[in-house]
Amino acid sequence: MRILVLGGDGYLGWPTALHLSQCGHDVAVVDNFARRQYDFELGVESLVPIEPLQTRVAAWQSLTGRSLGTYVGDLTEADFTHHIIADFRPDAVVHFAEQRAAPYSMIDRKHAVYTQVNNVVGTLNLLYAIADLGRDIHLVKLGTMGEYGTPNIDIEEGWLDIEYKGRRDRVLYPKRPGSFYHLSKVHDSHNIEFACRIWGLRATDLNQGVVYGQQTPETTLDDRLATRFDYDAVFGTVLNRFVIQAVLGHPLTVYGDGGQTRGIIDIRDTVRCIQLACENPADRGEFRVFNQMTESMSVKQIAETVAECFPGDVRIDHLANPRVEREEHYYNVTHTRLLDLGLTPHLLSDTLITSLFEVAKRYAHRVRAESMRPTVNWRAAASPTNEAAPGTEGGA
Amino acid sequence: MRILVLGGDGYLGWPTALHLSQCGHDVAVVDNFARRQYDFELGVESLVPIEPLQTRVAAWQSLTGRSLGTYVGDLTEADFTHHIIADFRPDAVVHFAEQRAAPYSMIDRKHAVYTQVNNVVGTLNLLYAIADLGRDIHLVKLGTMGEYGTPNIDIEEGWLDIEYKGRRDRVLYPKRPGSFYHLSKVHDSHNIEFACRIWGLRATDLNQGVVYGQQTPETTLDDRLATRFDYDAVFGTVLNRFVIQAVLGHPLTVYGDGGQTRGIIDIRDTVRCIQLACENPADRGEFRVFNQMTESMSVKQIAETVAECFPGDVRIDHLANPRVEREEHYYNVTHTRLLDLGLTPHLLSDTLITSLFEVAKRYAHRVRAESMRPTVNWRAAASPTNEAAPGTEGGA
Numbered sequence: 001m002r003i004l005v006l007g008g009d010g011y012l013g014w015p016t017a018l019h020l021s022q023c024g025h026d027v028a029v030v031d032n033f034a035r036r037q038y039d040f041e042l043g044v045e046s047l048v049p050i051e052p053l054q055t056r057v058a059a060w061q062s063l064t065g066r067s068l069g070t071y072v073g074d075l076t077e078a079d080f081t082h083h084i085i086a087d088f089r090p091d092a093v094v095h096f097a098e099q100r101a102a103p104y105s106m107i108d109r110k111h112a113v114y115t116q117v118n119n120v121v122g123t124l125n126l127l128y129a130i131a132d133l134g135r136d137i138h139l140v141k142l143g144t145m146g147e148y149g150t151p152n153i154d155i156e157e158g159w160l161d162i163e164y165k166g167r168r169d170r171v172l173y174p175k176r177p178g179s180f181y182h183l184s185k186v187h188d189s190h191n192i193e194f195a196c197r198i199w200g201l202r203a204t205d206l207n208q209g210v211v212y213g214q215q216t217p218e219t220t221l222d223d224r225l226a227t228r229f230d231y232d233a234v235f236g237t238v239l240n241r242f243v244i245q246a247v248l249g250h251p252l253t254v255y256g257d258g259g260q261t262r263g264i265i266d267i268r269d270t271v272r273c274i275q276l277a278c279e280n281p282a283d284r285g286e287f288r289v290f291n292q293m294t295e296s297m298s299v300k301q302i303a304e305t306v307a308e309c310f311p312g313d314v315r316i317d318h319l320a321n322p323r324v325e326r327e328e329h330y331y332n333v334t335h336t337r338l339l340d341l342g343l344t345p346h347l348l349s350d351t352l353i354t355s356l357f358e359v360a361k362r363y364a365h366r367v368r369a370e371s372m373r374p375t376v377n378w379r380a381a382a383s384p385t386n387e388a389a390p391g392t393e394g395g396a
Numbered sequence: 397m398r399i400l401v402l403g404g405d406g407y408l409g410w411p412t413a414l415h416l417s418q419c420g421h422d423v424a425v426v427d428n429f430a431r432r433q434y435d436f437e438l439g440v441e442s443l444v445p446i447e448p449l450q451t452r453v454a455a456w457q458s459l460t461g462r463s464l465g466t467y468v469g470d471l472t473e474a475d476f477t478h479h480i481i482a483d484f485r486p487d488a489v490v491h492f493a494e495q496r497a498a499p500y501s502m503i504d505r506k507h508a509v510y511t512q513v514n515n516v517v518g519t520l521n522l523l524y525a526i527a528d529l530g531r532d533i534h535l536v537k538l539g540t541m542g543e544y545g546t547p548n549i550d551i552e553e554g555w556l557d558i559e560y561k562g563r564r565d566r567v568l569y570p571k572r573p574g575s576f577y578h579l580s581k582v583h584d585s586h587n588i589e590f591a592c593r594i595w596g597l598r599a600t601d602l603n604q605g606v607v608y609g610q611q612t613p614e615t616t617l618d619d620r621l622a623t624r625f626d627y628d629a630v631f632g633t634v635l636n637r638f639v640i641q642a643v644l645g646h647p648l649t650v651y652g653d654g655g656q657t658r659g660i661i662d663i664r665d666t667v668r669c670i671q672l673a674c675e676n677p678a679d680r681g682e683f684r685v686f687n688q689m690t691e692s693m694s695v696k697q698i699a700e701t702v703a704e705c706f707p708g709d710v711r712i713d714h715l716a717n718p719r720v721e722r723e724e725h726y727y728n729v730t731h732t733r734l735l736d737l738g739l740t741p742h743l744l745s746d747t748l749i750t751s752l753f754e755v756a757k758r759y760a761h762r763v764r765a766e767s768m769r770p771t772v773n774w775r776a777a778a779s780p781t782n783e784a785a786p787g788t789e790g791g792a
Contacts, residue, residue, distance in 0.1 A: 078505060086507035109474060109524040113517055120516070120583070121509055124576075128505040146463070152565035153558065162549065162558055166724070169548035174556070174567035176589070180520075183590060187516070187583040193572070194579060198720040198774050324594040330563070378594050381527035 002026045003278055004088050006075065007096030008068075009053045010035045010227040012142075012211060012270055016094060018225065020278065021066045028069030028088050029053065030097065034118075035228075038104065038235065044371045046228040047244065047363045048214060059224035066113040075122030078129075085129040085137070092138040092278040093130070097122060098184070102146065102323075103234045105181035112180040119184035127223065138281040139203040140274060141192060141363075143185045145263040145293055147207060149176035150329040157337055158205060158289020173289075178325050179378070181197040189289075196287040203286070204277045208270065209293030210265030212239035213352060214359055216268050218248035227267075229359060232371035238299055239264070241372060242306040243353065246314050247360040247392035248367060252307060255374070256321030258300030261331040263293030266346040269317075276341040291335040294345035300347075307355040324378045398422045399522065399674055400484050402471065402522075403492030404464075405449045406431045407624040408538075408607060408666055409619070412490060414614035416674065417462045424465030424484050425449065426493065430514075431624075434500065434631065438587060440767045441641065442624040443759045444610060448705040455620035469746030474525075481533070488534040488674040493518060494580070498719075499630045499772040501577035505586035508576040517582040523591040534677040536670060537588060539581045541659040541689055543603060544724040545572035553733055554585075554601060554685020564661040567687075571676065574721050575774070585685075592683040599682070600673045604666065605659030608635035609748060610755055612664050618680065623663075623773030625755060628767035634695055635660070637768060638702040639749065642710050643756040648703060651770070652717030654696030657727040659689030672737040687731040690741035698744075700772040705749040720774045 003020050007013040008029030014183035019025045031053065039045045049061070057068045069088065075097050085093070098119040099105065105115035123141070130137045148155045151174070160173045172193060177183050195201045214229045230236040231244040242252045265273075273292045282288045297305070300316075307314035321327065339345075346352065399416050402408040404425030417423045429450060435441045447455070453464045464485065469476035471493050481489070494515040495501065501511035519537070528531045544551045547570070549788045556569045568589060573579050592598045626632040627640040638648045661669075669688045678684045693701070696712075703710035717723065735741075742748065 078509075109521065112524070113474075113520050116516060116520065116583075117513055117585075120512060124509050124512065125505065128508070128777050151567060153560040153563045153567075164549040164556070164558065168550045171547060171549075173568035174570045175586075176568060177586070178590075180587070180590070183583075183586050186586055187512075187579075190571075190579050190582055191512075191576070194574075194576070199777060251642050314408070336519070338773065350519060381595060 001081045001091040001278060002089060004028050004030060004084060004090040004093045005096065006030045007095060009033060010096055012267065013096040014056065015219050015267060016096070016271045016274050017068060017140055017217045018060060019216060021060065021068055022218050022276060023275055025288055028071060029044055030071045030073070030084055031073040032072065034099070042232065044232040044368060047231055048226045048229040048359060050226055050228055051224045055224055063221055070226060070270065075125055076118060078125045081125040082129045082132070085133045090137055092281065093126065094140045094274055094278065095123065096142050097125065099181065101235045102179035102181045105179050106376050106378055109381065115181050115183045116187065120187050122186045124191060127192065127201065130200040130201055135200055136202065136284065138278065139192065139201060140277045141203060141205050143189060143205045143207040144182060144273050145207050145209045145291065146182040147175045147177045147186050147189065148173065149178055150326050150331060151176065152330050155291065155333040157291050157334055158207070178323065193287040196285050199215065200285040202282040202284055203378065204282050205287065205289045206273065206277060206292040207289060210237050210239070211265055211267050211270055212237060212354065216271055221261045231367070233374040234376065236372070239302050239306065240356070242303055243356045244360045244367060244370065246306055246310040247357055247364055248369065250369065251315040251317035251376035252303045253372065254299055254303050254316055254318050256318065257327045258303060258318065259328040260325055261296050261298045261329070261332055263291065263296050264348065265293045266352065268346050269294055269343060272343060273338050275375055276338060276343060280341050287296065290337045291333055292338060293333065294337050295347055296331055296333060297348070305348065306353060309350050310357065319374065322374045322377045397487040397674060398484040398485060399488045399490060400426060400480060401422050401490045401492065402426045402443050403494065405429060406492055407626065407691050408663065409492040410452065410623045410735065411612045411615050411663060412667045413464060414456060415612060417456065417464055419671055424467060426467045426469070426480055428468065428470040430495070438628065438630055440628040440764060443627055443762055444622050444625040444755060446622055446624055447620045451620055452570045455618055459617055471521055472514060474521045475737060478520040478528070480527045487532055488536055489522065490536045490670055490674065490678065491519065491522065492538050495577065497631045498575035498577045498766055501575050502772050502774055505777065507632045512580045512583065513579050516583050519584045520587060521589065526597055527591065527595040529665060531596055531599065532680065534674065535588065535597060536673045537599060537601050539585060539601045539603040540578060540586050541603050541605045541687065541729070542578040543573045543582050543585065544569065545574055546722050546727060547572065548726050551687065551729040553687050553730055554603070574719065589683040590628065592681055596681040598678040598680055601683065601685045602669065602673060602688040603685060605661045606633050606635070607663050607666055608633060609659055609663035610752065613665055624716065627763070629770040630772065632768070635698050635702065636752070638699055639752045640756045640763060641768065642702055642706040643669055643753055646765065647711040647713035648699045649711055649768065650695055650699050650714050651719060652714065654699060654714065655694050655724040655725045656721055657692050657694045657725070659687065659773045660744065661689045662748060664742050665690055665739060669734050669739060670736060672739060676712065676737050686733045687729055688734060689729065689731050691743055692727055693744070701744065702749060705746050716769065718770045718773045
């Protein structure tokens with residue numbers, strides 16, 4: 001298949017592009033390097049050094065003989081989005097190209113607006129390009145489990161069969177997300193479902209859990225193929241951050257009681273899930289949703305698992321929770337559709353965590369410990385006149 | 397109370413500002429005249445001539461002795477939005493200031509993106525301004541019944557108490573809107589509910605039915621106080637358009653079978669509902685939703701009602717439906733909360749329709765009949781390279 005990976009220079013986009021290429025698909029990567037730019041803005045960087053996209057692509061070519069196309073540009077520019085679809089003529093488009101950090105979206109008004117405009121407009125432009133150029137192109141869109149919030153009923157896969165006052169309907173699962181970022185994904189999902197309905201597009205919305213891990217069989221072939229490993233309080237996901245804190249001898253910082261539960265998934269399963277979604281496309285006009293996670297754990301459980309696995313003393317500290325979220329809640333998620341397609345999950349294991357400790361130790365000299373302290377508070381807002389100047393606002 | 401009416405120069409914003417002023421509130425109007433600009437773009441205009449805002453305000457002052465403040469600017473400019481809240485210090489903000497026509501949002505990609513960015517960013521800026529400057533300011537936001545779509549279960553007021561697999565929750569009512577415009581309102585509602593949750597804001601989301609009528613007790617005091625009367629296929633609402641078609645001796649144009657059912661409301665009830673919402677604010681942290689409609693009718697029933705009322709022959713024509721929507725569906729809407737606050741509805745009556753015939757006859761010489769033909773097709777898309785040049789795209 002011909003597969004276009006939008007956001008293909010990022011933490012998950014890059015390993016996904018490699019995996020799809022390794023599986024024999026004809027892959028091109030699209031990116032505007034916004035993710036690398038956020039690093040400059042926030043004064044942080046990936047723990048594991050990453051190469052420029054051109055170097056990565058050349059290394060992949062020299063190691064495997066497989067080529068990856070590249071397009072550099074921004075999906076919010078409609079002409080560019082139209083061009084990449086017209087030029088590459090993909091069978092499937094995998095769409096990672098969104099601002100993806102909840103804390104980043106909550107820094108202040110400007111970051112909230114940026115996140116929603118960037119994500120929603122990029123996706124709208126993509127929907128129009130597909131509608132204009134090839135309505136059979138399968139859109140595989142990355143969403144997040146965080147869109148659902150923590151309802152007191154089971155979380156189903158995107159749709160809910162309900163009975164109400166003796167009548168029945170199948171409705172979009174009602175969501176109650178926890179940040180302006182998560183909200184942007186909910187907006188996307190609504191827009192995509194509508195596009196499927198009016199234009200007969202094919203779409204798979206992957207509501208992904210928190211991803212952990214840094215290595216896939218493809219990225220470990222060569223250091224030049226490494227993907228990002230973020231541990232800062234804005235872009236770092238919780239398990240990766242705990243691993244680095246353990247290695248540095250810092251306490252693991254749990255927000256609040258740590259009872260808040262997350263769906264989680266190993267990075268190796270992420271790339272496999274995307275492959276399965278691409279190779280088994282949605283029907284014409286179908287908006288289908290998969291919950292792309294393999295198990296649920298509370299933040300406290302994740303911290304305890306990392307601590308137990310670490311060969312040495314680890315302390316767990318509870319910080320005031322900067323987010324507004326329930327810390328004790330029901331959480332039961334249906335996630336069978338990817339299993340039905342053939343996913344064999346890597347559940348969180350000591351082996352994986354130990355391998356992450358090795359990565360963290362190798363690059364421990366690169367850690368900026370201060371960047372792990374949470375600085376974005378959900379309860380604050382920021383007036384235009386108080387907004388920090390560019391370059392200083394990130395962690396202020 | 398001090399009440400700021402955003403979009404206060406528009407079809408409903410203007411009569412609402414007058415009504416609130418008449419009730420003794422201290423009112424200021426905010427507008428960027430986008431609605432007047434759409435007329436130039438589409439080559440249409442209000443059937444009833446409307447005065448510039450400055451003339452309207454001066455007329456109201458000279459007739460009643462009551463003054464209306466004015467601010468001219470765009471809510472998508474954060475500094476402006478912050479300024480109007482800081483300067484006027486409202487107790488309530490009534491927010492009409494959005495692009496509000498489904499067909500306009502469906503013209504092409506550019507209009508879809510414009511509608512969502514304009515509506516979502518304006519509202520985000522407003523939420524931040526309120527969070528920064530006064531979290532007790534009550535936001536009264538105009539939404540639409542079209543957000544719900546046509547579910548096979550009863551439509552409740554914004555929230556739904558469900559039982560699922562033996563567990564219970566109260567969830568945001570799952571919506572399935574029918575245009576990129578309607579979707580923008582769904583995005584707004586999600587953003588506002590979140591702002592109430594994290595910042596403790598007070599918000600009332602008014603999901604309004606299709607409004608008909610053109611006169612309120614205040615606007616009829618003087619011709620200079622008249623509000624818009626739109627009848628074109630983009631901004632004209634269905635009943636108003638049928639009235640003009642009847643007066644002109646044209647067939648009433650029903651899309652498809654006409655079985656699609658709408659919640660409807662008289663313009664006099666709209667202004668009263670806004671007053672009731674303002675005078676009975678939401679609690680701190682509460683996101684409440686009222687279904688602002690007084691009865692349900694199918695499009696065919698509306699056409700038949702207008703035809704029966706007209707003193708002369710009227711033909712009803714069925715056009716191919718340019719929208720993607722169900723033409724036969726269940727539709728049962730709960731709308732008791734505004735009644736509980738004291739609304740006494742004006743149900744659709746021969747008297748109202750007859751008075752609209754008089755308005756239409758008086759200005760029949762101004763009608764541009766060609767603008768009533770639907771030109772926007774939901775099933776089409778429009779690539780960037782095919783997008784019409786500014787000024788010609790509206791009805792193309």
